[in-house]
Amino acid sequence: MATLTFTRDDRYNAFITMLDNAETGPGKLSGIGIAIKDNISTRGIQTTCASRILEGYLPPYDAHVVTLVKKAGAGIVGKTNMDEFGMGTTTENSAFGPTKNPADTSRVPGGSSGGSAAAVASGMVRMALGTDTGGSIRCPAAFCGIVGHKPTYGRVSRYGLVAYANSLEQIGPMARTVSDISLLMEVLTGYDPRDSTSVNCPYAHIPDPDIRGLKIGVPEEYFGEGVDPRVASVVWDGISLLERKGADIITCRMPSMAYALAAYYVTCTSEASSNLARFDGVRYGPPADTRQTWHESFQERRRDGFGTEVKRRIMLGTFALSSGYYGKYYAKAQAARQQVRNDFLRLFREVDVIAGPTMPTVAFRIGEKTDPLSMYLSDILTVPANLAGIPAISVPCGTSEGLPVGLQIMGPHFRDERVIDVAYAFEQGVSR
Amino acid sequence: MTGTADTAGQESRVMDFSDDEVIIGLEIHCQLDTLTKLFCGCSTDYRDDGPNTHVCPICLGLPGSLPRVNRKAIEYALRVAKALNCTIVEESEFARKNYFYPDLNKGFQITQYDRPLAVKGYLDIEGDDGEKRVRITRVHVEEDPGRLVHKGGADRAKYTLVDYNRAGIPLIEIVTEPDIRSPKEARKFLNKLRATLEYLGVFDSEKEGSLRVDANISIQPRGWFDREGKGKADRGRAEVKNISSYKGVEKALTFEVTRQKNALRRGQRLGTETRHFVETRGVTTSSRSKEMEQEYRYFPEPDLRPLRVCTWADEIVLPELPDARRARFITQYGCSPIHARTLTGDLRVAEFYEQVAGIDPVFVATWVADTLLGELNYRDMSINRVSPDWFRELIVLVHKGNVTDKGGIEVLRSLLDQIRESGSCETPGVCVGRLGLRVLERTAETMSEDDPVVKAAREVIAEQPQAVADFAAGKKEAFNFLVGKVMKKTRGRAKPADVNQVLLAILGKEG
Numbered sequence: 001m002a003t004l005t006f007t008r009d010d011r012y013n014a015f016i017t018m019l020d021n022a023e024t025g026p027g028k029l030s031g032i033g034i035a036i037k038d039n040i041s042t043r044g045i046q047t048t049c050a051s052r053i054l055e056g057y058l059p060p061y062d063a064h065v066v067t068l069v070k071k072a073g074a075g076i077v078g079k080t081n082m083d084e085f086g087m088g089t090t091t092e093n094s095a096f097g098p099t100k101n102p103a104d105t106s107r108v109p110g111g112s113s114g115g116s117a118a119a120v121a122s123g124m125v126r127m128a129l130g131t132d133t134g135g136s137i138r139c140p141a142a143f144c145g146i147v148g149h150k151p152t153y154g155r156v157s158r159y160g161l162v163a164y165a166n167s168l169e170q171i172g173p174m175a176r177t178v179s180d181i182s183l184l185m186e187v188l189t190g191y192d193p194r195d196s197t198s199v200n201c202p203y204a205h206i207p208d209p210d211i212r213g214l215k216i217g218v219p220e221e222y223f224g225e226g227v228d229p230r231v232a233s234v235v236w237d238g239i240s241l242l243e244r245k246g247a248d249i250i251t252c253r254m255p256s257m258a259y260a261l262a263a264y265y266v267t268c269t270s271e272a273s274s275n276l277a278r279f280d281g282v283r284y285g286p287p288a289d290t291r292q293t294w295h296e297s298f299q300e301r302r303r304d305g306f307g308t309e310v311k312r313r314i315m316l317g318t319f320a321l322s323s324g325y326y327g328k329y330y331a332k333a334q335a336a337r338q339q340v341r342n343d344f345l346r347l348f349r350e351v352d353v354i355a356g357p358t359m360p361t362v363a364f365r366i367g368e369k370t371d372p373l374s375m376y377l378s379d380i381l382t383v384p385a386n387l388a389g390i391p392a393i394s395v396p397c398g399t400s401e402g403l404p405v406g407l408q409i410m411g412p413h414f415r416d417e418r419v420i421d422v423a424y425a426f427e428q429g430v431s432r
Numbered sequence: 433m434t435g436t437a438d439t440a441g442q443e444s445r446v447m448d449f450s451d452d453e454v455i456i457g458l459e460i461h462c463q464l465d466t467l468t469k470l471f472c473g474c475s476t477d478y479r480d481d482g483p484n485t486h487v488c489p490i491c492l493g494l495p496g497s498l499p500r501v502n503r504k505a506i507e508y509a510l511r512v513a514k515a516l517n518c519t520i521v522e523e524s525e526f527a528r529k530n531y532f533y534p535d536l537n538k539g540f541q542i543t544q545y546d547r548p549l550a551v552k553g554y555l556d557i558e559g560d561d562g563e564k565r566v567r568i569t570r571v572h573v574e575e576d577p578g579r580l581v582h583k584g585g586a587d588r589a590k591y592t593l594v595d596y597n598r599a600g601i602p603l604i605e606i607v608t609e610p611d612i613r614s615p616k617e618a619r620k621f622l623n624k625l626r627a628t629l630e631y632l633g634v635f636d637s638e639k640e641g642s643l644r645v646d647a648n649i650s651i652q653p654r655g656w657f658d659r660e661g662k663g664k665a666d667r668g669r670a671e672v673k674n675i676s677s678y679k680g681v682e683k684a685l686t687f688e689v690t691r692q693k694n695a696l697r698r699g700q701r702l703g704t705e706t707r708h709f710v711e712t713r714g715v716t717t718s719s720r721s722k723e724m725e726q727e728y729r730y731f732p733e734p735d736l737r738p739l740r741v742c743t744w745a746d747e748i749v750l751p752e753l754p755d756a757r758r759a760r761f762i763t764q765y766g767c768s769p770i771h772a773r774t775l776t777g778d779l780r781v782a783e784f785y786e787q788v789a790g791i792d793p794v795f796v797a798t799w800v801a802d803t804l805l806g807e808l809n810y811r812d813m814s815i816n817r818v819s820p821d822w823f824r825e826l827i828v829l830v831h832k833g834n835v836t837d838k839g840g841i842e843v844l845r846s847l848l849d850q851i852r853e854s855g856s857c858e859t860p861g862v863c864v865g866r867l868g869l870r871v872l873e874r875t876a877e878t879m880s881e882d883d884p885v886v887k888a889a890r891e892v893i894a895e896q897p898q899a900v901a902d903f904a905a906g907k908k909e910a911f912n913f914l915v916g917k918v919m920k921k922t923r924g925r926a927k928p929a930d931v932n933q934v935l936l937a938i939l940g941k942e943g
């Protein structure tokens with residue numbers, strides 16, 4: 001046993017809670033300080049999801065992944081900032097103030113795992129845990145210039161992850177190198193009987209940069225309307241590098257992209273409206289005002305405790321699930337989701353992985369995105385992987401306007417190893 | 433019965449209610465008697481423990497916790513579905529029912545919506561007009577919410593406490609078609625259902641809150657329902673919510689029948705309304721909350737995978753059920769059909785009977801079905817409190833003639849009273865001795881004055897000269913009168929045959 005001590009110099013506001021020190025032990029992550037996104041339960045350490053409504057909440061138990069990283073010898077440095085309950089693309093929607101992008105402090109770090117990305121990018125920690133519901137690991141990884149991987153749905157236990165959209169989200173690794181991503185994957189994966197959606201598929205793999213003969217599909221839609229041509233150009237350069245390393249590049253089409261964003265937002269808001277119902281003032285937050293009636297009390301608590309974006313999504317989801325609208329929205333979204341899945345299944349019969357930009361643009365300026373709809377549109381390239389449940393990684397592939405750009409690589413279900421190999425090959429190619 | 437004219441007066445039609453029928457459908461929630469809760473490992477046996485002691489992150493609905501299905505609960509529910517002759521679906525799914533209430537830890541209840549475990553079954557019961565079939569619409573499982581405790585009563589309490597010990601207890605919901613035609617039939621259906629659940633070993637009716645019933649009831653012209661079908665109640669209907677006892681169901685429905693009939697007779701229109709049964713007053717009252725369509729926003733539970741239940745169902749072997757046991761009691765023990773029905777209507781009674789039947793099955797059947805159950809019912813006691821050992825001892829005493837039937841009943845009453853008061857009782861033998869109920873055995877045909885029967889007979893003859901004279905004059909009734917007096921003097925301990933013999937011997941000699 002050893003003790004890691006930390007400095008509390010958090011100039012990017014990456015952390016909501018910082019600890020002074022942490023115990024580390026023997027194991028694969030021995031002596032490594034790790035940051036945990038604040039929607040992952042940590043026993044006795046405040047877990048807020050960046051929301052006022054959970055301020056002061058001390059979980060009585062560790063999330064499965066927290067138990068795993070502790071067992072592997074890592075020391076927990078603190079809990080990182082995020083968009084409230086994961087709802088956002090910039091980490092501006094936090095009750096604890098926005099996180100700044102270490103690459104350019106006038107810019108957002110991306111979201112919702114912006115705190116974890118900033119902590120890794122700035123060197124405060126070597127690795128971090130993020131969560132990805134519609135791109136929340138890959139977007140900040142791309143914006144901050146680090147590596148972030150969303151594992152195949154079911155490969156990492158969600159037990160202890162405060163749910164935003166259960167059917168879409170996964171906990172995943174964030175680090176500066178693909179090797180560290182791979183190392184963390186070894187620790188995080190494996191069957192957990194407490195998560196009924198968990199799949200027994202442990203990751204035991206050493207990244208292999210040999211991608212000769214690998215078929216890489218590039219969907220036209222990933223370079224379509226809304227994608228900044230400068231970002232597109234940087235990503236094409238990256239894809240060319242993979243070609244030079246022996247991969248075959250095959251352009252393809254993904255028509256279901258037309259419905260992906262709508263399907264995503266209907267699904268995640270519907271699930272969120274139900275998941276967040278438990279925050280009614282009875283069990284969490286300051287004591288209820290007993291002079292009020294139950295209805296007055298819980299309405300007031302939810303009105304004051306949730307941020308604007310959270311309330312917007314709860315209302316959207318409540319509407320989408322209402323009788324009379326269920327068929328029009330939720331049921332339709334599930335049908336569209338199936339189409340996205342089918343598109344991927346079809347493509348993966350022809351190609352081994354799919355590549356494209358992670359984000360359509362570089363990091364926004366802080367305060368730039370005021371219109372929620374234009375914010376939602378920036379998730380278009382990341383949500384398909386969540387809808388289908390497939391693995392997807394974002395790896396740094398250069399800069400545009402001096403800001404980091406991410407290359408996204410997606411693979412078939414349970415082929416996280418392949419996706420990580422391609423990212424590794426790319427990383428090795430760039431550094432040479 | 434003829435209704436009065438419409439009070440509004442625009443239209444004076446005379447309504448005839450003589451040919452109406454009562455239409456009842458039930459929705460029954462029962463606790464499945466598993467050791468652990470539906471989605472976590474917490475123990476379900478919290479009765480003797482303090483509030484919020486049988487809880488964990490899952491049944492408290494703490495952020496990040498995930499449900500995991502207790503296979504035993506599903507297996508229990510499938511047993512019920514099979515016993516109710518239901519079709520078990522290929523794949524069943526849990527759904528979230530969203531609403532806000534302080535006892536609801538997650539802000540939603542995990543239940544089943546459009547993909548229940550089983551559909552389309554039936555249960556045969558003894559209806560008002562003989563054997564009848566009540567169709568079952570669906571069977572599904574769900575979690576119980578917690579429990580609210582209003583300190584000092586719901587109306588006056590300054591605050592309300594929440595106890596989540598009950599949160600996550602597995603419930604089975606059984607919905608019937610509206611095939612029941614009277615409150616009495618409803619009670620008979622529930623009794624049969626309870627017996628079936630207990631035979632299956634999935635239900636303990638003695639646990640507090642183990643059963644809750646919602647009843648749909650309306651009064652329609654005879655035959656109307658069969659023609660028009662469900663959901664077209666032209667005269668309106670009431671849904672009586674949350675009846676928590678078997679007796680309560682019959683009471684609540686009887687009240688509703690009278691209330692609805694009176695309202696119809698007065699020409700009132702009955703809308704569709706939700707009512708509550710006030711057990712203490714035996715009445716139903718209109719729900720205070722405004723009549724509004726509840727919006728539960730059901731959607732599939734994303735944290736649980738669909739269950740392929742049809743494959744599990746194949747592995748379930750059902751035990752002997754009430755109907756089969758009833759048939760066996762008739763053939764194996766020679767019980768009368770009525771006794772067989774009574775004895776098999778409750779699992780504990782059936783098992784009790786089989787433990788003591790060996791002495792003389794028909795004789796014991798009368799004693800258990802008529803005598804014992806009657807005395808228990810009078811005292812509102814459960815058969816669980818009667819030990820087959822002492823009951824057997826008592827029956828043997830009666831059967832051998834050591835105690836008369838009458839004496840046996842006296843002993844039984846005394847023993848049950850003792851149990852009710854102190855929890856235990858003396859042995860039947862001791863009780864017989866204490867009460868002096870042992871039958872007076874005449875060892876020989878002696879007419880010795882020491883023989884208590886002889887002694888009693890001589891006393892009676894001395895006390896009743898008129899009857900003796902009447903007997904001498906040939907009046908048969910006079911002899912019966914004298915026998916009765918002797919029996920009374922011996923406090924029922926003498927055998928009637930002995931009394932006859934002794935009386936005749938004395939009177940014959942003296943006459």
Ligand SMILES: [Zn+2]
Nearest residue numbers: 472474488491
């Ligand atoms: Zn529990």
